[in-house]
Each structure stands twice: as C-alpha cells, then as structure tokens.
Amino acid sequence: MPLSYQDQVNLLTDILSNQQTDCCGSVAECEQVERLVKSLMVNTNLDNNVKPVLQEIYQYSQNGKYSSDLDEHILSNQENLNNWVDNIGQFS
Template sequence: MPLSHQDQVTLLKDILNNHQTDCCGSTAECEQLERLTKSLMVNAQVNQNVKSILQDVYYYSQTGAQTADLDQHILSNQENLSQWVNNIDQFS
C-alpha cells in the first residue's frame, strides 16, 4: 500500500529530525530522502511553500548520499535541518 503524501511528509520529517538529533545518518537514509522529496515535489496536494523547502532537502540528500564524510555533512547542516522541519510543519 503506497504512503499518502502526509505519511511521506511525516517520514521525511522523522529522518531529518534523526539527522539533527543524532548528528549522524546513513547513505540509505539520504537515498530515502531523495525518493521522498522527488515524490512530494510532483504531488499537487503539497503546499507550494513546502515544495521550495523540498528542493533544499533534495540537494542535501543528494550531497549526503555522495559524500565521503556523511556525519560531517549532517553536522554542517544542523541549522538547516531544524529550520526545514519547522517550516514544513508551518506549511503542512
């Protein structure tokens, strides 16, 4: 059964929160973020303000999936991670 767009948003926020809280993550999580953001960006039910945030999250996840030091990538995006989650909550 496919996830609703709201379930996808919740999963996206959970992964971002985990990265922000734990200051670490996995390549698989970054790949999951990529898939979630791509799916949500083409969904007409998603608020346009959220879609602009999703573009930043997509770039973050792409870079994270390709970096040699994922923990450092997550650490350097700590402020962005919490801001993205707060903004998604505000618009969804």
C-alpha cells in the same frame, strides 16, 4: 500500499529530525529522503511555497549521499535541518 501524503511528510520529518538529533545518518537515509521529496514534489495539491524547501532538502540528501564524510555533512547542516523540520511542520 503507497504512503499517504501525510505519511510521507511524517517520515521525512522523522528522518531529518533523527539526523539533526544524532548528528549522523546513512546513505540509505539520504536515498529515502530523495524518494520522499520526489514523491511530494509531484503532488498537485502541494503549496508552491513548500517547493523551494523540498528542493533544498533534496540537494542536501544528494550532497550527503556522495559525501566522503556523511556525519560531517550532517553536522555542518544542523541549522538547515532545524529550519527544514520547522518548515515541514507548518505544511503537514
């Protein structure tokens, strides 16, 4: 059973919030974020103002997936994570 749009937004928010709070994460989380963002981006009802935020999140997860120090990558993106979680909250 596929996740609804709202479920996808909630899951994305949860993962990013956990990374922000814990200052750590896993490659599997980065891959999950990529899949969620891709799925959200193809939604035809998506507000065009949201797409740049999702593209930033996708790039963050790509960089994290290939980072030699994922925890440092997450730590260095704390402000971005905070902004993204806030932005996602506005369109969910």
